[in-house]
Amino acid sequence: MKETEKIFLSLINQHKAIIHKLSKMYMNGAEEQRDLFQEIVLQLWKAYPTFKGKAKFTTWMYRVSLNTALIYFKKDNRKVDKTPLDENIDIADVSDSADKEEKLAYLYTAVQELNVIEKALVFLFLENQSHREIAENLGISEVNARVKLNRTKEKLQFIIKKNGYEF
């Protein structure tokens, strides 16, 4: 294995959670998530020569991963599963950790109803990025990023309520 490949794989394996979460955010089914995951890894590898180390590896990784997810073209027209989760989950019986998992599962289901830019805003917000960083990543003004993020949060709240869940 070449040295560059080794370094890349080590870096990417350290931060693979970013790609996993992004794939879950943009795709609903397990198979589609796996496809997008692979696509992001491939695009990161293809773009790796452009990483000069001036910015943090994760900053570069967010951009390439997000840009790939935004224009990713599904292999076929598999339908998005929007079945409400509460059909399968018995809320009363779940433990604290299961409750947290459940909240995230509801979040992942709800974000499927957002458009690709709204998904990007929520993703970057949850990844602890400031309004300035979100604006820089998306190439929009900071004010616009703030306004769009607030609107998206309201929309997300509405979707979660509409689906009969509250947290």
Place this chain on the structure above:
Amino acid sequence: MNFEDIKNEWNAENPEGDSISTDMLKIKQAHTPIDKIRRKMKHEFFYQMFFLVFMALIPSIFGFSALMNKIFLMAYAIICGFTAYYFFKFYAFYKIAYDMSMDTRKNILWFYYEMKLNIELYKALTYIVAFISFGFLTAYVFIEKATIFSRILSNLSPIYILLNCFVTILIIGAITELWAWSYYGKYLKQVKKVVDELDYE
């Protein structure tokens, strides 16, 4: 709904998964619209090459006269020239290393305008080849089948001839636009949607 709580839970989540291996870096088929368009253009190149080779055989198939052979050679050379120009442009586009680490807006706009430019070039080439072929066919009929053709022409009114030419142009235009749209349009539409969503305030 408390977004700060969600944020904490999100950050605490550590999805388990297999390690990313070297095999994953060797997958050839990428699925971004730009990769798909590049692949389609590559196929287009092979179709075009086949078409040009087939075209070179036309004079011997139809047994053209010496004059017709010269006209054919002119038309063939022009078509080859335009095709070479288009594929040179396409090759430059194919070879360009696109930078996915630009901010989203720059990245998407780059995709959009590069794709649009290539689709327009593709349409221009189709028009050029179609009109040269049509022109050649007209010359063939006038020269090789002059007696039959002049008999038919004498029975037609000028308005009918003009109308026929106009309809032919319309059909060529419609086929070119429809073909380009069905072949590349959906990718362009997808990227345009992202641009619009990004610009929406």
